[in-house]
Amino acid sequence: MPLLVSGPVATSTLATEIAPEDLPSIYRAMVVARALDERCLTMQRQGRIGFYVPVMGQEAAQVACAWALEAKDWIFPAYRELGLALVRGVTPEELLDQFFGNAADRLKGRQMPNHYGYRDRNFVSPSSPIGTQITQAVGAAMAARRRNDPIVTIPFFGDGATSSNDFHAGLNFAGVFRTPTIFFCQNNGWAISLPRSRQTAAKTLAEKGAAYGVPGVVVDGNDVHQVFRTVRGARARAIAGDGPTLIEAQVYRLGPHSTSDDPRRYRTDAELAEWKQRDPIGRLKHELVDAGQWSEERDSQLLEEVRADIAGAVQRSESVGAADPLSFLDDVYATRSPALEEQRQQLEGWIQTGLVKL
């Protein structure tokens, strides 16, 4: 589809299976994600952070997927992508700074927790409206093609997002322009209180690709090997100029939708218990133990170490001061408009006289 594939296309030489020696690191990233989730849920209950969206249950899909990508590939995340961020090298402390919205937060305290973006990690800044990143990722892929950069772009979204306008427009454009895009759908069974069956009458979400000429694949998202292999395959195809792939990773949201949600209102304990048995962290641990790469002893050591790291990060982040009060008037435009200049001076005066308070 000649429009955009102007230069020579590349062949991926990356391995198609996870290197066995990488498995402990993959496991570690998953354990860090879980521990940070648990800590943040507690801190939210204590009123120390305002809101939180746990990733719990989706760690394997995210970590294995990010592991299969290259650092130069562009991630277009939603708000539940802690596993991806950790693999991209974002530290718990940086994440906590964002959750607290403090002076060290790169987003300057502007976004709700979990809406983080890091340009130097090719981790694009997300919004809350569902699905909007999907078309954007396709556009970035068109641009990369135009520049002959051998990268893929990869939007992350949920089962609910497959009902959004941008899902359809994104797949359609990607199909027409054969963009190097991997659509990574984490089907965690629920969109807040709506079960997957309420989003579509189709049997799988992956089959939605067919109508747009985009191959769709279902994978067990709790199996790091399957996820890795599938993403590597899709990536090789994309880099070779063979176009996009839609991947549906079947997982389960073990936690609430967010700290504002009470899942007992709409799902059964039995369903949760069943999925808890398939917890991706326990599964990988067993695999590692069976392969002689891991032991219960190392496991408790790791957990202790990770929790201590996070506790240290919390302490540091929490002691950072509040965001600069005038900073919310910056970055509206490249330079401040006269109206904003006036409003900034006004606000400064109000802060000085105590008329407004943080």
Added chain:
Amino acid sequence: MVQAINRALRTAMAADPEVLLLGEDIGVNGGVFRATEGLLKEFGSERVIDTPLSETGIIGTAIGMALYGLKPVAEIQFLDFIYPGFDQIVSELAKFRYRSGGQYPCHVVIRSPYGGGIKGGLYHSQSTEVYFTHTAGLKVVVPSTPADAQGLLLSAIFDPDPVMFLEPKRIYRAVTGEVPEGDHRVPIGKARNVREGHDVSVFAYGAMIPPATDACQSLEAEGISAELIDLRTLSPLDTSAVLGSVEKTGRAVVVHEAARFCGYGAEIAAVLAEKAFYSLKAPVARVTGFDTPFPYALENLYLPNAARIREAIVATVKAA
């Protein structure tokens, strides 16, 4: 207030089998703010419809239902998420009656929580009421008390025109009050005089009513008598209430949490400049949000508070 909304929905549904609800998470979950709590059980899944995640789907199908004669009430989970359905609102819902020469009236109600004050950051806080007031064909209603929420919602559901019913979520639970029994309606298009005064008229709506009330009350001691008008219907504007008050006081302060530039206050100021110019003793003042997106950590600096309203009132009264 959220219970009053729930009661209005229940009353309307019990009174008229053509009234039905659709939206995301409104059934089993009772709505993320619990506005539709218990209604699925009472009226069944054919009248309380949990939809897929698609605002254009919700609003477009509601329009189709209304064309066929039903009275759909759509819930958009947060006003910040209405934009995938914006085309259906401004191109379709608002224009059906007009473009068909009156053949196809389209009485859909769209309810949506809006506004800041819940630490919702950029996308769970915005006050974008003027996108809708700027669209001919839509009525726009914003209650500030439980009684008004109930009475105005009942009027909206049985109104012949499409109504955007914007619910100030910050006061969903914070503002309580008596609510009359049964199908007691509050007319759309009529402002409410919250307190009488003769020195200055304060115009506000939604979640700005509590801080505006505090500001007016606190000025009593300083000998400033402020009249507070809750506009409660933004479109059509109760022009005579606005003009009547300013003809009496000669001064006006408009309060809204939405951004300043081209905000609703600009319309009030323009109406006063056109129609009450010779009654005005002082420039019209505006107390508003900033011309920025809505910030998360610093939201208390963004939102107008009683102190800012008070200062604007004092400055306006002292000006002349």
